[in-house]
Amino acid sequence: MSQPSDVEFVNVTKRFGDIVAVDHVSLSVERGAFFSFLGPSGCGKTTSLRMIAGFDQPTEGDVRLSGESVVGTPPYKRPVNMVFQHYALFPHLNVGDNIGYGLRQRTPQPPRAEIEKQVSETLELVRLSGYENRRIWELSGGQQQRVALARALINHPTVLLLDEPLAALDRKLRREMQIELQTLQREVGITFILVTHDQEEALSMSDTICIMHDGRIVQTGSPTQLYDEPINRYVADFVGKSNFFEGKVVEADGQGARIETPAGRTFAGRNPRDAASLQAGAAAVLAVRPEIIFVGSPGAGAPYDADVEAPAVIRNRIFLGEQTEYLVEAEGLGEVLVRAPKHAETQTGGFNPGDQVVIGWQAAAALALEDA
Ligand SMILES: Nc1ncnc2c1ncn2[C@@H]1O[C@H](COP(=O)(O)OP(=O)(O)OP(=O)(O)O)[C@@H](O)[C@H]1O
Numbered sequence: 001m002s003q004p005s006d007v008e009f010v011n012v013t014k015r016f017g018d019i020v021a022v023d024h025v026s027l028s029v030e031r032g033a034f035f036s037f038l039g040p041s042g043c044g045k046t047t048s049l050r051m052i053a054g055f056d057q058p059t060e061g062d063v064r065l066s067g068e069s070v071v072g073t074p075p076y077k078r079p080v081n082m083v084f085q086h087y088a089l090f091p092h093l094n095v096g097d098n099i100g101y102g103l104r105q106r107t108p109q110p111p112r113a114e115i116e117k118q119v120s121e122t123l124e125l126v127r128l129s130g131y132e133n134r135r136i137w138e139l140s141g142g143q144q145q146r147v148a149l150a151r152a153l154i155n156h157p158t159v160l161l162l163d164e165p166l167a168a169l170d171r172k173l174r175r176e177m178q179i180e181l182q183t184l185q186r187e188v189g190i191t192f193i194l195v196t197h198d199q200e201e202a203l204s205m206s207d208t209i210c211i212m213h214d215g216r217i218v219q220t221g222s223p224t225q226l227y228d229e230p231i232n233r234y235v236a237d238f239v240g241k242s243n244f245f246e247g248k249v250v251e252a253d254g255q256g257a258r259i260e261t262p263a264g265r266t267f268a269g270r271n272p273r274d275a276a277s278l279q280a281g282a283a284a285v286l287a288v289r290p291e292i293i294f295v296g297s298p299g300a301g302a303p304y305d306a307d308v309e310a311p312a313v314i315r316n317r318i319f320l321g322e323q324t325e326y327l328v329e330a331e332g333l334g335e336v337l338v339r340a341p342k343h344a345e346t347q348t349g350g351f352n353p354g355d356q357v358v359i360g361w362q363a364a365a366a367l368a369l370e371d372a
C-alpha cells in the first residue's frame with residue numbers, strides 16, 4: 001500500500017489572460033515525501049506552489065489536500081506554509097518576533113509564554129538557538145534563510161512549500177543548507193515541496209522530481225529514474241550532462257533504435273523505460289552520458305567490447321577531483337564530452353590537450369531519444 005496522497009492536482013490549468021502558466025497538470029504527492037518541481041524560468045513552478053498555498057486559484061481542474069478539494073479555500077485556512085522565492089522577513093522585527101509573528105496573529109492569541117516556548121523550540125529545530133533578539137540585518141544569508149524556515153514551521157503545516165529557498169546563498173552554504181533541509185524534513189516528517197531550477201539541488205534532495213516545460217509536466221520520477229531513463233532529450237539535457245548526436249531513426253522496435261546522423265554514421269541506442277517507441281524516419285538523438293565513454297591511448301585496447309570507437313584529439317581537460325572531464329574532437333562525431341574516473345587514470349596519469357586518443361562506448365549504455 002502506498003501512502004495516501006497529501007497534495008493532488010487533477011487536470012489543473014492556470015491562465016493569466018492569454019498566458020497559460022500551468023497547462024493540464026495532474027500529479028500526486030505522497031504524505032511525508034520530499035517532492036521537487038524542476039524546470040527553467042517561467043515554466044510554471046511558482047504558480048503551481050501558489051495554487052497549493054491558495055494565493056492563486058486554478059482556472060480549470062481541482063487542487064486537493066488530503067483528498068479534499070481546496071479550490072476557493074483561502075491560504076490561512078490551509079494546513080500549508082510557503083517560504084517565498086525572495087524570503088520576506090520583517091526587517092523592523094528581531095528574529096524571535098519574526099518567527100512568532102504567525103502565532104501572534106491568531107485569535108485568540110496564545111499566551112506570551114507559550115509563544116516564547118514555541119519560538120525557542122523552532123529556533124532549536126533550525127539550529128539558531130539563542131538568536132531570538134538578533135536583528136535581521138545582523139544575520140548571514142543562511143541564517144536569514146533559517147529564520148524564514150522557522151517562521152513557516154512554527155505553524156506546524158502538514159505541507160511546507162519552498163520556492164527556490166537557497167537561490168540567494170553561495171555554493172558552500174547552499175550545500176550545507178541542502179543537507180540541513182533534508183535532515184529537518186526527516187525530523188519533522190511533513191511533506192516538503194521544493195521549487196528549483198538547479199538540477200543538482202533537486203537530484204540530491206528529492207524523493208520525486210517533476211520536470212516541467214512550458215506549464216506542462218514532461219516526466220515525474222525518482223532522481224535515478226530521471227537520470228537513467230529520461231523519456232526525451234529535454235529531460236536528459238536538464239538532468240545531468242549528456243552528449244547528443246542528432247539524426248533520423250532508420251530502424252526501431254520497442255527495445256531501441258538505430259539512428260543515422262547527417263554524416264552517414266549509424267548508432268544504436270536503447271529505448272528508455274516509459275518512453276514512447278521511436279518511429280522509423282522520425283528525428284531523434286542518441287544520448288551518451290560522458291561517464292559511459294572510455295578514453296584511452298591508441299593501440300592500448302578498449303577496456304571492454306565497445307560498439308562504437310573513434311580516434312580523437314584532446315581539446316580540453318578539467319580536473320574534477322574523483323573524475324577528469326575531457327572535451328575531445330572525435331572523428332565523425334565532433335566535440336564529445338568524456339568523464340574518466342580517477343582509478344582509470346592511475347596508470348596513464350591522464351591525457352593533455354593535443355594528445356591523440358581513442359574513445360568509445362557500448363550501445364546498451366546509450367539512449368535513443370525523441371528529439372524534444
Ligand atoms: N500574476 C501573473 N500575471 C500574469 N502572468 C503571470 C503571473 N504570474 C506568473 N505569470 C506568468 O506565468 C508563467 C509562469 O510563471 P511562474 O512564476 O510560475 O514561473 P517559474 O517557473 O516560477 O519561473 P522562475 O524560475 O523564473 O521563478 C510565466 O510566463 C509568467 O510570466
Ligand SMILES: [Mg+2]
Nearest residue numbers: 045046047085
Ligand atoms: Mg518562480
